[in-house]
Amino acid sequence: MSRQRSRNTAPEVVLRRALHASGLRFRVHRRPLPGVRREADVVFGPARVAVFVDGCFWHGCPEHATWPKNNASFWREKIEKNRIRDADTDTRLLAAGWLAVRVWEHEDPIEAAVRVRNVVLERRTPSQGHG
Secondary structure (H helix, E strand, O other), X not given: OOOOOOOOOHHHHHHHHHHHHOOOOOEEEEOOOOOOOOOEXXXXXXXXXXXXXXXXXXXXXXXXXXXXXXXXXXHHHHHHHHHHHHHHHHHHHHHOOOEEEEEEOOOOHHHHHHHHHHHHHHHOOHHHOOO
């Protein structure tokens, strides 16, 4: 587990490159809410959009989740706790006026970038510009 990257994973970097190429500017690995120890992978502050790139194994992807046979109860509990924490994070962000966007690692990064871009542009005020 300690060798698993928690930031700058390949799907995350590809998504960020696509977002940047589409003209968006953002912060990386930031806590959107002060006092909440949850870090988003990509943060669009003025638009109040936090993007999380979730790994299929670690976050229990409905399409690709696998359940290890060794130490099965430990892993099921760990992954279920991750899911609960993700839902709690989304709820806290929403209550504070933010929108959480979840991107699965298996998603096409270009399609995900278009989805994120559309959400960001939709949530911007006219005075925030286009970039």
